[in-house]
Amino acid sequence: MKERLTSVDVAALQEELNQLKGAKIEKTYQLTRDEILIKMYHYDQGNVNLIIESGKRMHLTDYPRPAPERPPDFPMVVRKHTKGGTLKEFKQFDFDRITVIEIERGEEEFKLISELFGKGNVILTRRDGAIINSLRREERKKRKIKKGQKYEFPSSKDNPLQVEKERFRKVLKSSDSDVVRTLATRLNIGGTYAEEICERSGIDKNKEIDELTEEEMALLFDVMKELFNPIKEGKTHPRIVEEGNEMIDVTPLKLEVYSDKKQTEFDSLNKALDEYFNVKEVDKVEEKKESKFNEELKALEGRKHSQLSTAREYEEKYEEGIEKGDLIYGYFNKLEKLLDIVRKAQDKYGWEEVKEKIEEGKKKNLDLANMVEEIKENKGEIEVKLDEKIVSLDITKSIPENAKETYEKAKKLKRKSKGARKAAKDTEKKIKELKEKGKKSIDVRETPQRKINQKSSWYDKYRWFKSTDGFLVIGGRNADQNEEIVKKHMQSQDLFFHTEMEGAPAVILKTEGKDVHERNLREAAKFAGSTSQAWKKFYSTDVYYVNPDQVTKNPESGEFIKKGSFVIRGNRNYFNNMELEHSVGLEIDEYTRVIGGPPEAIKSNSKYQVELEPGDEERSQVAKKIKEIFEERSEPEEKKIMEKVATTDEIERFFPPGKLRIKEKN
Known part of the structure; x- marks a missing residue:
């Protein structure tokens, strides 16, 4: 195989x-x-x-x-x-x-x-x-x-697709083995193809090399070249070979050694290999599932057996406890007299003399002394034998109190027995469920919990998103940040976005000198509009963009510019009636983080997204709903991410200003 x-x-x-x-x-x-x-x-x-x-x-x-x-x-x-x-x-x-x-x-x-x-x-x-x-x-x-070392390839071997006849002859003659082993190892073609060459040439594969004639060596060379020509010419005939109901090989060529086997042809060797190894992988998974299924079933059945055994043990001890309580009452007078004697002797002489007195009484064959089996002075108890049952009595308590305590202990065991039988019943239910679901219910993935890999970037403190084509877009959260991003982060090749109304962030699309497709411009414009005060007042707004050299802090004579505002010189490029849309998403890839921005961009950069629109709901309530949506859709191994990364505070940080509502679950 x-x-x-x-x-x-x-x-x-x-x-x-x-x-x-x-x-x-x-x-x-x-x-x-x-x-x-x-x-x-x-x-x-x-x-x-x-x-x-x-x-x-x-x-x-x-x-x-x-x-x-x-x-x-x-x-x-x-x-x-x-x-x-x-x-x-x-x-x-x-x-x-x-x-x-x-x-x-x-x-x-x-x-x-x-x-x-x-x-x-x-x-x-x-x-x-x-x-x-x-x-x-x-x-x-x-x-x-290891890192830093130069990779060294193994020493070169003869290539059967390129080897010349004389070199082939020398390779054979240098061997002291038989034909099939020499072809397989010296020419690096493996056993199957070595046997195929022998089969096609009619030469005994077990023949020693030194017994070959020159004509036989020439024949082997010609047959080998003919066999591998389709590979050199790119004219292979890939196939899977089966024996019985099992796949045993996949080859790029039709081989005579498999002429008696069932063969399925494929358009490419890639497809043949994929089918072959995929079936093998499925078989391995099924074997793992079978093994794990049997392990789980055995463990559950073992647990059930243990629970039932424990229940029976409790029931036996319960019956024994009730019987002992009855015996205490059955020997009421004798036991009361015995306890009275022991108490007085213990008070007067101490435990050692009590033991001696009892031993003396046994030698005299006194009835009460013969009842005593053992004295446990550290517990203040004596053990007596009643109808072949050993019963413990607390000398500080009366006979009715001792009987009551014995009954209470028995009742506790009865309750424990019921608990054990209920547990066994629950286990039986699990066994039934496991058998009904069968191996399909078994998860054999060897996948660890997702690593929470959070990235810290210089732009995290601003509003930001990555466009559909990967351009970084940043915006100020307040007047100070507007000033900061224009002064520190706007470069000559970037683009500056803003709305016509006050209370809007300065938004910069970082182009890195690359051509920017219009979809990215539209996303940046939508971001500028949605993160402005327009979100609180309207459902659309006009947004423009200009080059950095058109943005200045120098007003005309008599003009005053507020902090965080700028003067724009020259022509502006407009996106009119820009619809206000915004999404919050959860990126789970190389990095794990909450992101927010235009729906198109967030959809291309996150695994889960929720689209928002201006509304009348409180921000904290919407954040809570989004977290619940993320949790509902997440995989089991992503639960840790929801707890640590997708917090309501972090989700709310990526909201536009003002109230809002969920538009659509994606």
Whole structure:
């Protein structure tokens, strides 16, 4: 059964994966300890997902599993360096199970190297091979995989797709093994393809190399070249091979060694590998579910057995307690006389002499002395034997009081018995529910709670949002902040937004010198309008934007400018009747935080959003409702985020000024 890719598979994949040249790298995730998922967008193929399982496989997948909510360091480092980059080329190193994905981002170039043999590894390096980070760190005498070291490829091996006949002959002659082992190991093609070459050539695979004739060696070479030609030409015939009802292999070529097996053809090796390994993963999950289901069932049944056993034990002790209470009354006169004698003797002589007197009485075969089994002076009790039952009596209490206490203890045990039986009944209910739901009810995700990764930025103290295309837009919360952002943060390439009315924030769109699509301008204008006093008074307002050199604090002669206000010179670009809309969202990605701004921008930057409009509800009540909406929609592993990040105070901080109401739940 195939567990990992062969060098032949990797060679065939090279042609297919290079069809993704030009794809944009979006995000990288680490699904498990060994699995990396790279999300890309290709202008022709759309969204694509590349799965890399260290030491085993690499292929495109249509079955991307959910990423864990708490990303480890490695995928975050890969994201940092490659997000937004372009896939330049996919390479196989020297017909080995090593792949190199070259990624360009601006003037930088990175390599993501995957080792698909042994324990495997995934390593991110710079153009020159300097290691930035790796899935796992290695430090051996001959090899080091750690930050700052240069990645060293293993020594080169012969490539069966390129090897010349004379070199092939020398490789064979240098071996002291049989034909099939020599082909498999010396030419790095693996056992299946070595057997295929022997099968097609008609040469006994167990024949020793030194027994081969020159003609047989030439035949093996020709057969090998013919076998692998479709891979060189990009004309493969991928398929999954089945034996019985089980998939045993996936190959890029039609092989004679599998001629008696059921085979299902696929359009690409990527699809064949995806189907093969996805089914294997499902099988593993089912096995885990089966195992965990049985464990949970066994634990519940064990708990029920223990609860019933405890209930029976309490019931037996209850019956015994009632019987002892009855015996105390049955021997009332004798016990009363015995306690009276013991009390007086204890007061007069002490416990030691009491014990001696009782022993003397037993020697004389006195009836009352024979009843005493043990004296527990530290408890002030004596144990007596009544009809073969041992009963404890408190010498400080009367016989009726001792009987009452014995009955009370028994009644407590009865109550405990009922509690244990109720617990057993509840456990039986859980067993029934578990059996009815079956394995589907079992969650085998090995996902930790999402890490709350909050980012602190210089613009946090202002009003702010990120536009649909990622431009930062900031606005003042008061006159002082209006002055501050214009003076300290407005640069020559930025754009200044404002409304025609007083009581509006100075809003700046930070362009970083890039071209700005009109949708981003409209979002900034909507933000300027919605965070102004217009929110309290109207349902629309006019907003304009100008270049920074049109904004000044120098008034005309006789004019006065209030703090936080500015004089605008020259032509203005208007967005008329700008509708007042605002959303609050919860970003759960690289960073975890509440955000607020135009609905279009918040929708593209958050997992959960609630849209707002001017209204008559108190801000605190609306914040509470939004928090409840977030909690209703959140995943179980996000509950901690709701408690720590999405507080009502933090939600309210991203509101426009004045009262409002929820417009729509998204």
